Amino acid sequence: MPTIRIDLIEGRNLEQKRELVKGITEVVLRTCNTRPERVVIYINEIPVEHAARGGILRCDEEKPSSN
Amino acid sequence: MPTIRIDLIEGRNLEQKRELVKGITEVVLRTCNTRPERVVIYINEIPVEHAARGGILRCDEEKPSSN
Amino acid sequence: MPTIRIDLIEGRNLEQKRELVKGITEVVLRTCNTRPERVVIYINEIPVEHAARGGILRCDEEKPSSN
């Protein structure tokens, strides 16, 4: 019963999220010996004013970098 | 100082959440030898497009199942 | 598919943990309209040197308080 949580800065669309959970589930099934219905994934979408790297909020970065 | 986080798909109303945190706190107090003000609970409500089981987002399931 | 994580300072025995997950699951089933096999609980047991309140590690508290 693996549970996966993905902290992800806002900005990906539904199709990207769909591919993300599909792909991760395939990897978990291939490597972890479990059953599909036991693989639960939560995407935790985070606003740019609630994430920081190096002490600087993402909304304050001078030029947007890749996320 | 037990801290409890509940990942919960959206769709429950305030009264359900009220009963949920009340009931869980009673269980923790009965079984874990702690004090009420130390039992902290966070409900993490998750949109159906951010949760997946078996690699399929909840918003893409053909017929809604129980959550 | 509610997922519950309980951060719990070390010191409870197996019987206490058994009652804890049983009781919490009953509360979730009674209040959240879901199915038993979808209620997943993880106990995250934390050593006293890895938890702090008020800036003081639990292992450094002068007299042990309730947890």
Place this chain on the structure above:
Amino acid sequence: MPTIRIDLIEGRNLEQKRELVKGITEVVLRTCNTRPERVVIYINEIPVEHAARGGILRCDEEKPSSN
């Protein structure tokens, strides 16, 4: 690569969050021997109806206490 998550009841403004992540990053760099770009912080802002202490949702407390 320390990752810090802060569960925080709603109500702080952007300037408070900016100082919060700046200050925490400085503490981590001073005490943990790592590099700035490896210190990642997520603020998890929680509505008052999704947090409880002592079994009572914050939105149901009779008089607001400090958070």
Place this chain on the structure above:
Amino acid sequence: MPTIRIDLIEGRNLEQKRELVKGITEVVLRTCNTRPERVVIYINEIPVEHAARGGILRCDEEKPSSN
């Protein structure tokens, strides 16, 4: 800077974990438009006496099911 946490019942070996993080990172890079060094994964390995489904600890299940 996606951060992924995987709650995983104990019992997988190092090679499985190696393939797990490699595969998940490839999926994240393919779907989320980010850079490899920003993809951080933590495996949270959980003892069978600290995980429950349906209110029953995994160590108490009559016959071991797939994880």
Place this chain on the structure above:
Amino acid sequence: MPTIRIDLIEGRNLEQKRELVKGITEVVLRTCNTRPERVVIYINEIPVEHAARGGILRCDEEKPSSN
């Protein structure tokens, strides 16, 4: 009642952890308008074989980098 979780690769000693939680608590008190006994911190220490960056477990990195 801010709750802070710090995912930290193993290798820091008790004195570093002591300074870490003391310093973070001071920052939270200075910026977030709360009371000391409400600031709870959990250090989640992670073995090098359970953390990855760029798809590579920390235990497999060729030369140890800063953490």
